[in-house]
Amino acid sequence: xxxxxxxxxxxxxxxxxxxxxxxxxxHALDLSMRLLTMFWKSTIHGFFPNVYADDGPTEVxxxxxxxKNLPNVKKLYEExxxxxxxx
Numbered sequence: 001x002x003x004x005x006x007x008x009x010x011x012x013x014x015x016x017x018x019x020x021x022x023x024x025x026x027h028a029l030d031l032s033m034r035l036l037t038m039f040w041k042s043t044i045h046g047f048f049p050n051v052y053a054d055d056g057p058t059e060v061x062x063x064x065x066x067x068k069n070l071p072n073v074k075k076l077y078e079e080x081x082x083x084x085x086x087x
Contacts, residue, residue: 016072031067034059 038059041052
């Protein structure tokens with residue numbers, strides 16, 4: 001199953017994280033840069049299999065473990081797990 005994203009942002013999104021606007025912005029941009037770096041490394045790895053062989057899976061693992069306990073992410077994962085188990 002492929003999880004679909006939502007474009008509707010809850011009004012209390014910042015409050016769920018206890019983030020200020022700028023803390024949230026920094027957090028989101030940091031993740032964005034890490035994902036962009038992972039994109040480029042994975043693209044290079046596609047053409048040169050011996051280069052960056054473990055970087056993609058390692059970064060996915062690291063990001064997952066960093067965000068899995070954020071309140072909104074934890075709730076989202078529970079909802080996705082419920083949908084997956086009901087199929």
